[in-house]
Amino acid sequence: MSRVEEINYPPQEVQEPLYPNKKNFEHIILWMLKNNDAVEWAHFTEEPIKISQGSLSKYTTKLLNQGYILKVKRGVYQITPEGEDRYNELSQARGKKRKLSYPPKTITSKRNWDHVILWMVYNNNYCKWSDFLAEPLFINQSSLSKNMNLLMDNHLIRKENKEYRITQTGKSEYS
Incomplete structure (x- = not known):
């Protein structure tokens, strides 16, 4: 994969935290892999995503172990069919917001x-x-x-x- 290739980055609503200071890195990583042929490690650490090295390592390892992504070669990842299913689950869950009653x-x-x-x-x-x-x-x-x-x-x-x-x-x- 060439570094000059154009990378699609997730829209702002995917990047926004679910609750204060809690971004859903799993959803962001899967979004990028679903919407690109393959993604290099460096693409995840650059703007506008800018995932820290530690968080990226943690989530890529987790996703690899669960069979949601593949490591094509050193630092290059692709999504699996199971990963696409997981991405769809996360996307649907994000869209559904329950209307809650809060105390006065x-x-x-x-x-x-x-x-x-x-x-x-x-x-x-x-x-x-x-x-x-x-x-x-x-x-x-x-x-x-x-x-x-x-x-x-x-x-x-x-x-x-x-x-x-x-x-x-x-x-x-x-x-």
């Missing part, structure tokens, strides 16, 4: 996270971990983990397939 400011301002979490799972069908990390809540990982475990230990919420749902006990406790 009076509840969130007190930073009583167990109450906020219970409010969220009570007023939404289910919640994912990432729902609590994004706007407008921004609960830090440590507080979220501590409060989720506390609520699960008290059988107020349960975790099913990475989704948190309220239990009957939780409903009666909350109402």
